[in-house]
Amino acid sequence: MDKIKIVGGNRLNGTIPISGAKNAALPLMIASLLSAETLTLENVPRLRDVALLQRILSNHGVNYTLVGKRPGEDHLTGQTIHFNAGEITDLVAPYELVSQMRASFWVIGPLLARFGEAKVSLPGGCAIGTRPVDFFISGLRQLGARIEIEAGYVLAKAPEGGLVGGRVTFPKVSVGATHTIMMAATLARGETIIENAAREPEVTDLANCLKAMGARIEGAGTDTIRVTGVERLHAATHRVLPDRIETGTYAMAVAMTGGDVTLEGTSATLLQAALDVLRQTGVDVSETATGIRIRSSGGDLKAVDVTTEPFPGFPTDLQAQFMALMTRSTGVSHIRETIFENRFMHVAELARLGARIALDGDLATVEGVAQLTGAPVMATDLRASVSLVIAGLVASGETHVSRVYHLDRGFERLEEKLSRCGADIERISGEGMR
Numbered sequence: 001m002d003k004i005k006i007v008g009g010n011r012l013n014g015t016i017p018i019s020g021a022k023n024a025a026l027p028l029m030i031a032s033l034l035s036a037e038t039l040t041l042e043n044v045p046r047l048r049d050v051a052l053l054q055r056i057l058s059n060h061g062v063n064y065t066l067v068g069k070r071p072g073e074d075h076l077t078g079q080t081i082h083f084n085a086g087e088i089t090d091l092v093a094p095y096e097l098v099s100q101m102r103a104s105f106w107v108i109g110p111l112l113a114r115f116g117e118a119k120v121s122l123p124g125g126c127a128i129g130t131r132p133v134d135f136f137i138s139g140l141r142q143l144g145a146r147i148e149i150e151a152g153y154v155l156a157k158a159p160e161g162g163l164v165g166g167r168v169t170f171p172k173v174s175v176g177a178t179h180t181i182m183m184a185a186t187l188a189r190g191e192t193i194i195e196n197a198a199r200e201p202e203v204t205d206l207a208n209c210l211k212a213m214g215a216r217i218e219g220a221g222t223d224t225i226r227v228t229g230v231e232r233l234h235a236a237t238h239r240v241l242p243d244r245i246e247t248g249t250y251a252m253a254v255a256m257t258g259g260d261v262t263l264e265g266t267s268a269t270l271l272q273a274a275l276d277v278l279r280q281t282g283v284d285v286s287e288t289a290t291g292i293r294i295r296s297s298g299g300d301l302k303a304v305d306v307t308t309e310p311f312p313g314f315p316t317d318l319q320a321q322f323m324a325l326m327t328r329s330t331g332v333s334h335i336r337e338t339i340f341e342n343r344f345m346h347v348a349e350l351a352r353l354g355a356r357i358a359l360d361g362d363l364a365t366v367e368g369v370a371q372l373t374g375a376p377v378m379a380t381d382l383r384a385s386v387s388l389v390i391a392g393l394v395a396s397g398e399t400h401v402s403r404v405y406h407l408d409r410g411f412e413r414l415e416e417k418l419s420r421c422g423a424d425i426e427r428i429s430g431e432g433m434r
């Protein structure tokens with residue numbers, strides 16, 4: 001298995017191109033199931049999760065074709081992919097595939113809406129909490145679906161004539177359940193109102209794509225979304241929005257190492273809360289015409305307290321990276337995780353690098369230390385693993401991060417993007433390790 005080797009101590013200087021958002025690309029690809037006509041997605045990142053979802057969709061019968069590079073495009077430019085779900089052959093999403101990525105469960109919405117039934121395995125995905133699917137089930141029932149759970153599968157059937165609009169009120173904000181109900185409602189008869197909807201930019205991006213396909217949706221980006229069902233959706237082209245988590249991750253890496261980096265092709269509006277926190281730590285954050293510039297002296301970092309919240313609050317997907325940053329602050333930082341109950345697996349690994357972190361339920365107390373020391377560490381989930389990379393960038397000596405397949409799920413060409421800015425980081429293939 002591959003490892004990443006980092007020799008800490010270098011500042012980051014230069015430009016990092018930000019890829020299309022993984023968390024937008026996945027629901028957008030799934031939206032292709034809603035129409036018999038082609039959905040063309042631009043700026044799709046080259047990630048393991050995207051490749052896996054391509055396999056899952058093709059298992060249902062979706063054809064996808066990659067458009068070759070156009071003039072001016074290079075290997076850092078996102079891909080353009082055509083998805084055509086004109087001939088769906090299978091309404092079953094099997095355990096072997098769904099268990100590898102939780103988001104693939106979301107196919108249940110479009111399949112049920114367009115074909116009247118679906119059989120989808122209960123999901124797996126990152127081990128960061130129990131992550132049940134109760135909101136999906138109650139939401140789809142509100143649209144008239146009959147749902148049973150049998151042998152690890154969710155069996156869903158629409159009433160005669162298809163799903164019907166209804167009122168869906170989520171007890172807690174859920175990104176995936178909002179995506180799924182919004183997609184299902186586009187083809188339901190009548191109006192659906194989604195209350196306590198997720199307001200994440202990826203929900204708005206999906207709504208914009210669905211509207212380009214002919215859906216009638218209002219209020220995406222607020223906590224109440226109204227969808228009026230239409231008979232069918234049609235072909236469209238949509239560009240995946242920039243990845244705010246990748247943006248925030250590199251911003252924190254620069255804050256950690258010191259230096260001056262412009263994050264290109266992204267927008268501050270996607271992660272205002274995280275950028276505000278970075279400013280409070282003493283880092284200079286400014287907007288440019290095409291991105292965000294992060295400047296840091298590499299000197300003292302102030303300790304700042306953070307609580308993760310649904311958008312527009314501080315994202316749970318940046319919690320581990322921020323914790324890595326706070327291991328080098330000059331004080332004590334309190335980090336509360338309110339979205340997932342088991343999202344502190346990076347704590348034990350950061351401790352191996354010399355971090356001082358105490359855990360008490362959903363609260364981590366991080367006492368800054370003057371120096372981290374390189375060590376072998378293990379990636380445990382997608383965002384946790386990149387926090388170890390950030391810590392490794394300032395640790396003295398060598399840090400080896402193993403199980404990097406977690407990183408490949410969500411970060412495109414991480415080593416290349418960082419090493420172009422001066423980091424001493426390289427991937428060592430499994431062969432080379434022996």
Ligand code: UD1
Pocket residue numbers: 022023024026102103129130131132133134135136137172173174175176177316317339340341
């Ligand atoms: C998405 C993101 C993930 C991010 C998370 C929260 C993608 C592909 N993944 O995950 O990166 O960390 O949002 O911003 O976009 N819940 C229930 N019942 C349900 C559904 C959810 O109790 O039926 C709970 C979850 O256990 C969790 C909370 O709701 O505690 C939020 O989860 P949710 O927003 O659904 O996360 P995902 O959509 O899976």
